[in-house]
Amino acid sequence: MRQNANFEALGLTPDASWEEVKAAFRRMARLYHPDIAGPDGAQKFTEITDAYMTLKETISTGVSHAPLREPAYQGDSDWSLRGLLREIWSKICSLFGRRRAKEDEEEQSFDDDIPPARVRFIGSAISRAEADLDALLSRRSAVKERSTNDAILRRLRSRHPSVVTLALRRISLKDKSDEIRRMALDHFRRNMPTSEVLECLLSIFSSSDYVDDLAQVLMSHAANFPSGDVIMLISWFKRRKMPVGYFAAFLSNPSDSVIAIALSNWPQNERLPETTEVFNLLKKSDEAILVPLLRLLKKEKLPIWIMPAITKLSRDHKSSAVRVWACAIVRDQNTS
Helix, strand or coil: CHHHHHHHHCCCCCCCCHHHHHHHHHHHHHHHCHHHHCHHHHHHHHHHHHHHHHHHHHCCCCCCCCCCCCCCCCCCCCHHHHHHHHHHHHHHHHHHHHHHHHHHHHHHHHHHHCCHHHHHHHHHHHHHHHHHHHHHHHHHHHHHHHHHHHHHHHHHCCCCHHHHHHHHHHHHHCCCCHHHHHHHHHHHHHCCCCHHHHHHHHHHCCCCCCHHHHHHHHHCCCCCCCHHHHHHHHHHHHHCCCCHHHHHHHHHCCCHHHHHHHHHCCCCCCCCCCHHHHHHHHCCCCHHHHHHHHHHHCCCCCCHHHHHHHHHHHHHCCCHHHHHHHHHHHHHHHHC
């Protein structure tokens, strides 16, 4: 209903094309512009301007409607009815033709009556108004985007994992927004995600340009992740062939199970971290840590000062698997 009112304000029918809308608006603008019609025309000028700008946003430029064509009738049983219909159709086409000729005549008369300088001035004013409206719509779009981003960020700060997950899924639907992704990463740099949120994060950022940024953010919490989350993270790292430094970050976790998971999934052909950290790991008694650690150490040339700790494990550790690996390292070092 509102769309029909816009057409009526410009003196058009709802089937008018975009070219007809522009022509009608320019014709009426020349008639009702305040510089021509005075204050009395200001309200009408505002009305037709609002109608024109609304139609500009809702119909495609250059769309034209198919010309009226005579309907085809099948059969020849009733020639008098066919003749009557043809006569009615002819009169309808004639009325439309006269109406278009009258509109063209009126438009030409307006062009003749108004000085060319005034026509150029009005055209320039209309162009400026259109440009101002486009700028206003762009600013409104930017404000709406900012408001949406703020709403997502507020949800990210929620204490309820389900609310945070919903916010992350909103981000997933907003792939075009790099700003909100950076805001999310900054938020999780300061706040460790729960297991539910972490799973959603890894899924959303898995195919984006922010994989490395997300990995760095998550590694800032490496010392606090529980073993279940570490398994999820290490699997994600391995699929993306992340550098060994991301795996080494978990060795600072106080949980022996986390350290064991990191050592068991250590990338092939990658060296272990600093020997001082290795020496501290050799002091642990957990078989789940020592077996993968010794298996990795067997591939490396070890300093002499670390050998006494391995020799002690080969003699005294209660686990036969630990003793076997330790003995193999001692044997290799003595024969090298």
